[in-house]
Amino acid sequence: MLTIGIIGKTNTGKTTLFNAATLLDAKISNFPFTTKKPNIGTAYVSDICVHKELGVEDNPQNSVCIDGWRYAPIRLIDIPGLLKDAWTGRGLGNRFLAAMGQADALIHVVDASGSIDAEGQITQPGSGNPVQDAMDIESELNKWIADIIERNNESIAHQTASLSLEEAMAQNLSALKVKPYHIKKALIQSDLNKISFRSWTLNQTLKFSATLLPIIKPTLIVANKMDILTSEKYFEILTNFYGQKLVAACSAKSELILRRAQKAGLVQYTPGQEIFKITKKAELNPNQQAALDYIQKRVLNRYFNTGIQQALNIVVFKLLKTNMIYPVSDEHNYMDHKKNILPDVHLLPKGSTPVDLAKQVHTRLAQNYILAIDAKTGIRLPKEHILNHKDVIKIVTRKTAKKKTKKQK
Template sequence: MVTVAIIGKTNVGKTTFFNAATLLNAEISSYPFTTREPNEGAAYVCDVCVCRELGVKDNPQNSACIEGWRYIPIRLLDLPGLIKDAWRGRGLGTRFLSVIGQADALIHIVDASGSVDEEGRLTKPGSGNPVQDVLDIEMEVERWMADIILRNRQLIAREASSSSLEEAVSKVLSGIKAAPSHVERALIKADLEDRPIELWDIDEAVRFSATLLPLIKPILIVANKMDLPTAEENLEMLVNFFNDRLVAPCSAEAELILRRAEKMGLLHYTPGQEKFLLREEARLTPEQWRALDYVEKRVMARWLRTGIQQALNTVVFKLLRMNMVYPVADESRYSDNHGNILPDVHLLPDGSTPLDLARTVHTRLAESYIMAIDAKTGMRLPKEYKLRHRDVIKIVTQPRARPKR
């Protein structure tokens, strides 16, 4: 399953984002370092389902279809907060960073309202510097990676003499899934491919890590707390400064309010949509009224959406370039063997073939693979066909041999 980890300075709203996306109840507070152990939960990414295009009523099994939108589960990890100089042991230090090794991509949440001070405490909105916060926190991750490399310099040099530098570095960084091809690209980009690793100093190791990090873990910057007025100017600053990266605005608190109110049956709200509608029968307390009025005025009327769903979708569909692919057993009815219409959808990286889809569904399907059919056109697909977003695919397999009597 696609795994996304949330990183960021303490108190920026990581757990609020996590709870809003997973509807879990991990502890949130205005104190720094509230989260002391990583949290894990299921969140969803969504896009238009093929059911309407095909004119069928689907009954999803591994995902959900809500008003023509297909929601697919992903794994979300919420990490304890970082702070500048965490590598020296400030705050909770960097001991939870190894968790990012499990992630395919990172969401880097920053407090766009500038309400978190140097020590990670909440302070007057507008006094913090979100651009500096992003740089500081990414520097902590890079320092942590650089430290692993420097501590293992002799080992890497020994290994490299019998294989290659990229193989040896990749082995030491296997915990964060750095493939030799990533390491090779980063060595060239950082202009370090000819420099003996025994001689690397801290600046060189950090330069290499900073080049490698986005290659192995694409990072979305999420500008949170957009409901606070000071966030608008800072968002512009973030977008201008990080002009070659993606920055997504959001209000995690607004999303949490809406999803909890929806769960309590007070309103209709589909994550990612522009509107929420109060249920006629809903009896709101004055406090609930105030909270929903705040969300309407400060978030929906201004930004159209809370931004949580868009952030998750951007990570999976834009940064990781995943495609939604629907495997079916009966290509004329778009169903599985039990008659479920469009039962499953899988997220596969761009460039995947029908055989990759077969492997994702079941090893047996891959082992007995003969060919694939595009269920929308009925056409047989070439072996090297690159699956496209929203393809519906029938995998044709060899019939199973009957056991001899």
């Protein structure tokens, strides 16, 4: 399953975002370093479901369909906050970094309201420095990767006698899910392909790590606490610094309140949408009413949504360039064997073929693969066909083919 890691300075709202997206109940507080070990849960990414376009009602099994939106599961990890110089092993550093290795992409939560000081204590909004906070975290990650390369310097150099540098480095960084093509890309981008690895200086290793990081862990900056007025200024600074496409305006606290109120049946709210409707006004206590008024005024009236669902969608669909594909076993009625209509949706990287889909659904399906059919058009697809976002695909296997011939007889 695709995994997104939530990183960031302490007290920025990582666990609040995690709880909002997973509806779990991990501890949140305004004390620094509340999260001591990673929290792991299931969150969802969403897009308009194909059931309307196909004119059918669906029975989702591995995913959910709400108000015409299909929500596909992903794994979310809330990673403990990072101390400066954590790369040396100080504080929670190693735990932080080990959890980070498992992620396919990262959400980097920044307190855009400037409400935390250099040490991570909550302070006067506007007095912190969100851009510096974000840069500190990135610098820690770079130093950590550079440190692994430095420590394995001898062994990498030694391995290059029988392996390419790309392969040797990828092996030594495998805990970070690094592949040889990542290394190749980073070597070219950093111009270090022109310099012998044995003669790299520490600065060159740091430059390489800084180039490698966004390649192995595409990262979205979540400018959090946008409900606090001081955040507007820093949001602009952050977007100027990182580029509009890599920064999302969010209020994790608002999303958490709305999702919990929805779960309790107090409001009607579809994650990612612009409106909520109070369903049980009489049951709201004054605090709940005030919180909902605050969200309406400070978040929805200004930014249209809380940004959390959008942030997850951007990471999966834009940064990781993933498509939603619906496998079915009856291409005429879009059903599985149990007659569930459009039961599952799978997240596959762009460029995936029907064989990749078969592998993800079940190894047996891949082993017995014969051909695939595009259920929307009825057209047979070649093995190397590149699947499109929201394709509905029937995989024909040796077994299904045999059954058909028997029936036809």
